[in-house]
Each structure stands twice: as C-alpha cells, then as structure tokens.
Amino acid sequence: MVCGIRANGMRRAALWFALRAGRRVAAVLALAACYAGVAGAANVVRDDLDRDIHFEHAPQRIVTLLPSLTETVCALGACGRLVATDRYSNWPSQVLALPKAGDLDGAEIELIVSLKPDLVLLSRSERITERLAELGIPSFALNTDHYADIARNITTVGNILGVADRAAILNDTIADEVRTIGAQARAARHGPAPAVYFEVDPTPYAAGPGSFIGDLLTQLGTRNIVSADLGAFPKLNPEYVVRENPDVIFIADADAQHLSDRPGWGDIRAVRERRLCSFESDVGDTIVRPGPRVADGMRALAECLHRVDP
Amino acid sequence: MSARPASIALHAGRLIDGDRSRLYAWLAVCVAATALLTGASLVIGTSSLETSLGWLTSPDAQSSLILWQIRLPRTIGAWFAGALLGLGGAIAQGVFRNALAEPYLLGTASGAALGVTLSLLAADASIGELAWAGKLGVTGAACVGAVAAIVLTITLSRGVLQTANLLLAGIVVAFLLSAVTSLLLLARPELWRTMQSFLLGSTGFLGWSSASMLGIVLCVCALPAALFARGLDALSLGEDTAQSLGLSLAVLRLCMLGILSLATAAAVGEVGVVGFVGLVAPHLVRETVAVNHRQLLLGATLCGGALLQAADLVSRWVIHPAELPVGAVTATVGGAYLVVLLWRRSRRE
Amino acid sequence: MSESLACRDLALKYGSRSVLESVSLDIEVGAWTAIVGPNGSGKSTLLRALAGLMSPYKGTVSLQGRALAAWPRRERARRLAWLAQDSGTTNLTAAEVVGLGRFAHGGWLGASKSDDDAAMHRAMLATGSLPWAGRRVSTLSGGERQRVLLARVLAVEAPVLLLDEPTTHLDPPHQEEIARILKNQAHGCGVCVVSAIHDLSLALTADRLIVLGKEGVIGHGTVREALAGGWLSTAFRTHIDIIEHEGAYLWRPALEPRRRLDA
Numbered sequence: 001m002v003c004g005i006r007a008n009g010m011r012r013a014a015l016w017f018a019l020r021a022g023r024r025v026a027a028v029l030a031l032a033a034c035y036a037g038v039a040g041a042a043n044v045v046r047d048d049l050d051r052d053i054h055f056e057h058a059p060q061r062i063v064t065l066l067p068s069l070t071e072t073v074c075a076l077g078a079c080g081r082l083v084a085t086d087r088y089s090n091w092p093s094q095v096l097a098l099p100k101a102g103d104l105d106g107a108e109i110e111l112i113v114s115l116k117p118d119l120v121l122l123s124r125s126e127r128i129t130e131r132l133a134e135l136g137i138p139s140f141a142l143n144t145d146h147y148a149d150i151a152r153n154i155t156t157v158g159n160i161l162g163v164a165d166r167a168a169i170l171n172d173t174i175a176d177e178v179r180t181i182g183a184q185a186r187a188a189r190h191g192p193a194p195a196v197y198f199e200v201d202p203t204p205y206a207a208g209p210g211s212f213i214g215d216l217l218t219q220l221g222t223r224n225i226v227s228a229d230l231g232a233f234p235k236l237n238p239e240y241v242v243r244e245n246p247d248v249i250f251i252a253d254a255d256a257q258h259l260s261d262r263p264g265w266g267d268i269r270a271v272r273e274r275r276l277c278s279f280e281s282d283v284g285d286t287i288v289r290p291g292p293r294v295a296d297g298m299r300a301l302a303e304c305l306h307r308v309d310p
Numbered sequence: 311m312s313a314r315p316a317s318i319a320l321h322a323g324r325l326i327d328g329d330r331s332r333l334y335a336w337l338a339v340c341v342a343a344t345a346l347l348t349g350a351s352l353v354i355g356t357s358s359l360e361t362s363l364g365w366l367t368s369p370d371a372q373s374s375l376i377l378w379q380i381r382l383p384r385t386i387g388a389w390f391a392g393a394l395l396g397l398g399g400a401i402a403q404g405v406f407r408n409a410l411a412e413p414y415l416l417g418t419a420s421g422a423a424l425g426v427t428l429s430l431l432a433a434d435a436s437i438g439e440l441a442w443a444g445k446l447g448v449t450g451a452a453c454v455g456a457v458a459a460i461v462l463t464i465t466l467s468r469g470v471l472q473t474a475n476l477l478l479a480g481i482v483v484a485f486l487l488s489a490v491t492s493l494l495l496l497a498r499p500e501l502w503r504t505m506q507s508f509l510l511g512s513t514g515f516l517g518w519s520s521a522s523m524l525g526i527v528l529c530v531c532a533l534p535a536a537l538f539a540r541g542l543d544a545l546s547l548g549e550d551t552a553q554s555l556g557l558s559l560a561v562l563r564l565c566m567l568g569i570l571s572l573a574t575a576a577a578v579g580e581v582g583v584v585g586f587v588g589l590v591a592p593h594l595v596r597e598t599v600a601v602n603h604r605q606l607l608l609g610a611t612l613c614g615g616a617l618l619q620a621a622d623l624v625s626r627w628v629i630h631p632a633e634l635p636v637g638a639v640t641a642t643v644g645g646a647y648l649v650v651l652l653w654r655r656s657r658r659e
Numbered sequence: 660m661s662e663s664l665a666c667r668d669l670a671l672k673y674g675s676r677s678v679l680e681s682v683s684l685d686i687e688v689g690a691w692t693a694i695v696g697p698n699g700s701g702k703s704t705l706l707r708a709l710a711g712l713m714s715p716y717k718g719t720v721s722l723q724g725r726a727l728a729a730w731p732r733r734e735r736a737r738r739l740a741w742l743a744q745d746s747g748t749t750n751l752t753a754a755e756v757v758g759l760g761r762f763a764h765g766g767w768l769g770a771s772k773s774d775d776d777a778a779m780h781r782a783m784l785a786t787g788s789l790p791w792a793g794r795r796v797s798t799l800s801g802g803e804r805q806r807v808l809l810a811r812v813l814a815v816e817a818p819v820l821l822l823d824e825p826t827t828h829l830d831p832p833h834q835e836e837i838a839r840i841l842k843n844q845a846h847g848c849g850v851c852v853v854s855a856i857h858d859l860s861l862a863l864t865a866d867r868l869i870v871l872g873k874e875g876v877i878g879h880g881t882v883r884e885a886l887a888g889g890w891l892s893t894a895f896r897t898h899i900d901i902i903e904h905e906g907a908y909l910w911r912p913a914l915e916p917r918r919r920l921d922a
Contacts, residue, residue: 203507204514230632235507238514239380240356240631243372254433263517264380267372329752407747537767544759546749547811550712555815556736556763600750600795 045160048124048143058162059119059138063101063112068144068291069121070095072154075170075292078161083115091285091293113137121157145232147215150174150290170292177295178219185302186221194247194309196222197270202255206236212290216298220305222248238262246270248309250301253278277304332599333609340612344389347619351385352377354623356631379517387516387580388622388636389615390524392587394577396614397531399588400595400607401570404542405563406473409596413574413588416476416567417459417483419509422578424491425455426508430501431494449520449579452508456575459483460567470563511584511637513622520580527576531569532611538565539604546603584637586644587614587621593651617643663688663723663851664709664739664819670717671704678704682718682876684869688818691845691852693862696871696894702855703744703823705871709853710741710821722819736763740815742822746808753799753807754792757783760814782813786840802833809840820844822854826861838864859891863901863908870894882908 043055063084064070070089073082079094084101099115102108109128112120113135120132120139132139140160142153151171158167196217198207207213209224211232217224225244226234242264249270251259256276260266270276279287279300286297353362355376365373398413405411429451446454464470467479495501541562544552553559577584595601595609621639628634669682678701686692686709694702707713709720711727720727722738730738740760749756760782761775783789786806796804805825812820822841826834838861844850845866856862868885870877872894878885885891886908891899900911 201503201507203504203512205503234632235635237356237626237631237633239376239626242376242380243356245372261517262515263383264375267375540759540762540767543749543751543755544762546747546751547756547759548743548745548747550707550710550743551741551746553712554710554736554739554741555759556733558732596750602751602755 043160045140045156047141049129049141051141053138053140055119055138055160059117059160061115061117061119063115063117063120064089065101065120065122065126066142066144067091067285068150068289069123069142069153069157071289071291071293072157073121073161076154076158076161076163076166078163081161083117084111090282109135119160144290145212146210147212147219147290147294150292150294154292174292174295178298181295181298181302182219182221185305188306188310189221190310193221193223194305195225195244196248196250196305197225197241197244197246198250199252199255200233202252204236204238204241205233206241208232208234213287216287216294216301220298220302222305239264241265242268248275248277248305250277250304275308277301277308279304329600333601333605336595336599336609337612340609340616343616344612344619347616347623348382348385348389351619351623352381354627354630355381356626383518383521384513384516385619385622387521387524388513389619390521390528391513391516391577391581391584392591392618392621393528393611393615394524394531394573395584395588395618396591396610396612397528397535397607398570398573398577399590399614400592400603400610401535401542401566401573402588403592404539404545404603404606405566405570406477407546409593410589412585413570413577414484414583414585416463416480416571417487418456418571418574418578419583420484420487420491421455421457421459421462422452422575422583423455423505423509424487424494425451425453425458427491427494427501427505428455430504431498448508452579452582453575455487456578457571459487460571464567470560470567507635508582509637510635511582511640513581513618513625513636514633516580524576524580527572528611531573532607534565535569535607536604538562538569539602539607542566542603581618582637584618584621584640586640586647587617590644590647591617593647597651664720664853666709666715666718666720668718669705669708669715669720671701671708671713672716673704677716679871679875684876684879686819686851686853687867688851689845689849690866691841691854692867692869693865694853694855694869694871695857695859695862695891696877697873697896700871700873700894702871705869706821706823706853706855710739711735712741733763736817737815738817739819739821740812740817742808742812742820742825744823744827749796751796752793753783753788753796753810754779756796756807757788757792757810757814760811763815778816779810779814782810782816783807785813785843786810787836802829802836805829805833805837809837813840813844818849819851820853822852824857825854827857834858834861841865859899859910860908863910872896 044052045055046052060081061083062073062078062081064073064082065086067086067089070082070085071091073079074092074095079092082095082098084099085095086102087100089095099111101111109131112132118138120137122129122139122141124141124143126141129139129141142156143149144153151174154167154171155164158164158170198213198217199205200207206226207224208226208230209215209218209228214224214226214232225241225246226236245268247269249259249268256278259271259276265271283300286293287300289297352366353359355362357365365377369377395413399411402411402413402415403409426448429446429448463476463479463483466483467475470476491505495505541552541557544555544557545559545562549559591614592606592610594613595606599605599609601609618636618640621636621643625634625636625639664686665684667683669679670677671679682705694705696702704713708715711720722730722735727735757779758775761778765772765775780789783792786809788803788806788810791799791803791807796807799807809825812822825841826837829837841852841854842864845852854865856865862868863882865882867879867881868890869879870885870890877894878888878890886901891901898913900913902909902911
C-alpha cells in the first residue's frame, strides 16, 4: 500500500472500498483518503542517520536543538509550532521566550519529554537520538555542515511540516539573493581576487574552502589561503599564514588587536594595512549558521570585504 | 699512606672512568642533537626542503622573516621550554624520591588552565574583577595560575615536611581547579576549543620575546638548582640521615619547590600543558648513565630541551602545512617509551 | 655530668602511646655503649631522641652541656653523626656517599677541600672500603655497603656516633668488622659511640649497656654490672643464660622450655 500508515480509521475505510468497489478504483480512493489527512501530509521521510521516519500528520509541537534548524522552521512560518529550542537559538526574537532544552553537549531530556513534542529536530551529531527513541519521542536528524545542506534542509523540513510550497519559495529567494550578492561582489572588485584567511580560533584554526564559511567566501570570489586538501577546519602552522600573505583576515575582535604580537605576522599585508574584518556576535551568527539567513551573512562578508579591499 | 695517592683514589672514586666517559658522551649526544634539530627546524615547516634550503642561500625579505623571526625563535623557545620541564621533572623526582614524579604533580597544570580560562573570559566579559587576568594576557595568567596552585597545595598540606601530604594536596588542588575551570567554561562553551588547544600544548607562536623570557627563567632556575642538588643527594640516603648531616629539610624542599613552580609556570605559560617531557627526560638520563643529582639535573635539562625540540619538529612536519598539537606528539612518544620500559622491566624479571 | 651526650627526665611518646618515661642518662665518652632490650622497648626511639631526630615529649637532651635544640644546625651536625637502620637506595658511588659525610663541614657546593679528602680517606681506610671507592653503592654486597655507610659516618669525624642497628642483616664476619671498628673508634679515638643492637652476643662485646624493658630503663652500666644485676633477664622476662669464655661474654640459647620469670 502507498500509505503504509497506522491511520486505522482511514485504512479500514479504504479496505472497505477496496472490497466493495474495483481494486483500482479502491486504490485511487484510498490514496485520496490518505492525503485528505487531518492536518496535512502523511509522510515517510529519510533522515541523515538513514532512518525512515513516519509522519502521520504534520508535527505541531516541535523542539529544535540547533539554531539553524530553529531559523529554518521560523523562516517557513511555523514559528508558532515551536515549544522549545536549544540554548543558542536567538533568532527571531520570539524564540527567546521559549524554554531552553540544552545544546550540542547535552540536551535536557526531562524538559523535552515534559513538553510532549511530536518532533525533535536535531543535528546528526547529537547524542540523545537513541535516548529519545527509547522514550518514544520522534526525532529527525539533519546534516548541517555545508552550503548545499541549507536548501536541502529547507526542503526536507518544509516537507515534514506540510509547507513544501513555502519551502520552495524560500529556497528560490535565498538562491537569488546569494547569486546577486556574489555577482555584485565580483563585479565591484577592481583588482584580482583577494587572498583571505578566516580564523575560527586563535590556536590557530582556520576555515578551509570545504567548510560552510569557506564556501561563502569562495562564492564571493575570494581565494582562501587554505587549500581544500587540508580539510574543513585545519589547525595551521602560523608560518603558513605568513607565507601566504593574505590580503584580508577575518578574525574575532579580541584577537585582532594582538595580531602584530605574533612572530612574523606584523609583515602580513592584511595586518600591516589593517585589512581586518571582525563581526558583532549577532552578525557573526548569520555567517556561521548554515540556515535561511545565509544571504545576510554573505552580505556582511561582502560589505566588509568591499570596505577593506575595494 | 701519603696524601697524594689517597686524593687521587678519591677523585677517581667520585666518578669512575667508565661512568665519567658515559656521562660526557651523553652530554655530547644532547648537544649534538640540539644542534642537529635546530638546523633541521630551519628547513622544515610549511615549505618543501628544497625551497627552504634555497632560502638559506639566497634569502629574500619574506623568507628571512620566516627563517629568523619564526622558525629559529620557535625552535629555541621549544628547547628552553623543554629544558625547564626536564629540570622540573628531575627536581620533582629528587624531592619526592619517586621516579614517577613529574613537574605537574602539585596542580600546576590545572592552575595554569584556570588562569587561561579567566583571562579568556576577561577578554569577553566586562566583569571588573577579571580585568587583571585580561591585562596579564594568556601567558601571564597561566604563569600566575600555576604558581597560585602550588602555593595553594603547600598551604593545604600545611608545610613541605610531609611528602605524602604534599602529594595528596596536589591531587586535591588539581581536581578542584579543574572543576572550577569546567564550570566556568559552561558559561562560554565556545572557549572549549581554545582550552583544549592549551591543554594539548602549542609551540606555534614562540617568538624572540617568548624565547628570551624562557631562557632567562632557565638561568634563574638552573643555577640555584645546581647549588641545592647536593642536598637531594643527602636526601637520597634517607630523611633522618639528611637531617643528621645538618640539612634543613624544610629549606631544601621549599627552595626546590620554588624553583619547580617557577620553571613549570614559565613553561606552561608559553607552550601550554605539554606532558611526558618532565617525566621521560630524567628517566632517560638515569637509565643510560648513573649519576648524582647535580649531573642528573644537568642531563635532564639538556635532554628535555632536545625532546621538546624534536616534538615541535615532528608536530609541524607530519601533516604540514597543518600541524599537530605538540602535547599530542609528546604523549605518543612518551607513552611508547613507558611501554618499552615496562616491557624491559618484565623481561628482566 | 658528662661533657658529651646526656639526657634528663626524657619522656618519649608515639602519638598517644608512651614509649619511655623519666629517662636520665649520661653517655660515657671513649666507650662503646649498646642499647639492648626486647622489641618495642624503645631502643630506636631513645637513640633517635638522643640524635635530635625526634622531639621529646618532656625533658632535654644535651650535647656538651648545651641543649640539642640550642645548637646551630651545622655545628650540631659536626658533633653528632647518625647511622640509620635503613639507608634508602641511591645511585651514588661509594666515594660520593662518604663525601656526603663532610656535608656539615662543607655544605651545599660540595667542593672538597684537602681536609675533607683526608677525612674521607681516613674513614674509608678504617672501614676497609677504599678498594671500592669508585663503585656504585647499589652494586655492592650487604656487608660492603654497610662498611661504606659506616665510613660516611666516620667521615663526619664527630665526637659522638649514634648507630641504629648497624649490624642487622650482616654475616658474622661483617658483624665482627663493624664491632671492631666501633670499638676502635671508642677506645682509639675517644669517641662516644652509642648503638642500638639486637644481637645479644654482639651487644655484650660493647663496654657499657643500657638495658631497656617494658617499664623503662632497667639499668645503665658496664656489662659486668648488667650481668651481675640480671638486667637482661628482667628486661626479657625470661632467664637469659650468659656464659663467660676467654674474657668474652656469650649468650647461650636454652632450647629446653623454661619457666618464665613472671609466670
């Protein structure tokens, strides 16, 4: 059967039809009965842990355990269905009032259970997935590392929530904006592509082109001094940055002041000419979260790039 | 018997020829290794060997910068830090008369980690009390934290006379300060990665100022340590015997622990928590040459320096241009060494 | 009062347990005094108190008329040498160990002066340990090691020697060596030698005895006085059979069961 669901009443009705009418007619009618569900689509969707999750109806009480997933749900207009988020979700402002159910290191199982959600959206690396399954709480894991995941997740979440059409529109909007920003950035540049270094941590850990941030920077027409074979977030030899002599450095504000103290770094073009880009935390959120506000993040990156490297 | 043959016999007795030549050989090996490693670290880094060799012969501005402002002070700083850890380890093993003692056993690592956490928090937060930590910078805060931990340990054990109390107090302080650090990091989980880097050690940003600071601390520590080394010899005959010889146990322990705390604090402040160097360096010396404590301190210092230099070299060569945390390299090599040691011991039995 | 080592009204405790009470002794100079008694009677404790390694609960120990605590550390170390029962493990050579005996004279730097060398030489000669001056102490046999440690004590050239069980675990020939050296020090060098000794026959070769029992000091005097007074039997609470043979006193173990004195 197409539906394969436990909607007993409808199944019984469908079977009755099948028995009474012709088989093909019955099948079509049963299909129609399935889709005329109470609150939207009935679904089997495969998550990123390769589990097939069955949805009888679109979830109405959702817990999200990752900021980008929170933003996705809200961008699809389903903010009202959220009953709890993780500690770091802070956009849009209405989610601040929701109860906080933990973060990547440890989710608060008791709180989640007490809220009786019918869906928990979480990242693939979350540890509580099995525990939730044991307690009978449906969870759905999503990969959120790459740029390509944004559109995919919007589509998937839209499918689950029964707002697939809104998801398609959102994806198109985002794609358009991103394309425009990228084209503008490349057109506005006079010289060659600037070499950029994005520091994630002062150890130093850098964002490589394989990371989400790296992808955005590439779309803006810059050249990442980190080569792709080093991985998404390599721990670099500081000498490497000196050798590559980036034109622009993206770095946290607190570390930006001490860059010339690092041996040899005073000679880097970006440090010498103060071509440093730092972002406030709320803007920084749009840059590091692979979510629906990716265009805003890209815009922030492009603006700073244009300012320090016209 | 006339005086001359007597003193000859005694002088010869102080270090029999076989041992003397072995000690000199050991020292020579350490010095040669250091020279070799220094040379190697000039050509190993993010560029290929040929490129680096080319830089040595015909340098331009940037390659000079890399060779003389980055690679050379980094390897020298690593040597000084390793020497401080080796010295600290030899002192710890002498004061506690235990071959498994190492420089962090009085809680210095946890204290330094807490200092670093406070200084990182001060950078973000606007809490007035933490401003001092911010001003000190990560290095200064780590040093202060390490020294504070030892002071806390000695206070907790109420003096330096009971080694068992000292060791116990050190364990307690280490756990306590680690717990406080973990709790603080809960408020700012994004600092975990920085903390982890600190706990794994890093020689990446050692410049000339760091290297010279470490060098000065090494001189300040090594000279009094060599002076007090004979007291450790007396202590090795037993506490009662040492006391009867006119040695003040409290003075000896306080001075040695003071040197230990300064040496460890400086090393941890600059390169983070690098394990095993302080344990393995004195061990290696003792396994190869039998020595008195002054010779042990000298040997362990030289050996520790060469060890950390080698670890630094490995850390930036294996996956270049990325690099491994130097503490991970020392842990791997140190762990392997201890396994070999265990195996040899069990074979002997 | 002797001008060397003495104690007045000494009371010693381990925690709350009282080991000795009201002990007053004058140690004779130029003689070898052996402290004997059953296990737990406080031989080592008394010796350690006399050496200043243990603070007495009550009373004073005086060295050359002055209280031990009043002496500056170095000077006291030059006048009072101590041999522990168990001398840790060390990697040093025999000569280095003996050299440590000069610590109180030279101090931290350990640069040896000529009189240091001479003293060390004399000490090693007296103990016959010169042949292995350059060997590691850990490679020597038990008897050789003890002679090196004794040489370390002799190198201090202190007027008072205190030795805790210097002959335990040694073969009879080595025990003889040690006893001979101690006797020589006492008579030949006028040193005040006090040792705690377990072995009765060896203890009886000493000049004087301090006999300790459960109640405290049973007696302090020459060996002859001790035997005449039956101090040993009182101390050990069983009849100790001592025979005299060619000028020496020997303990004869009695293998038939005997009646205990207090039964």
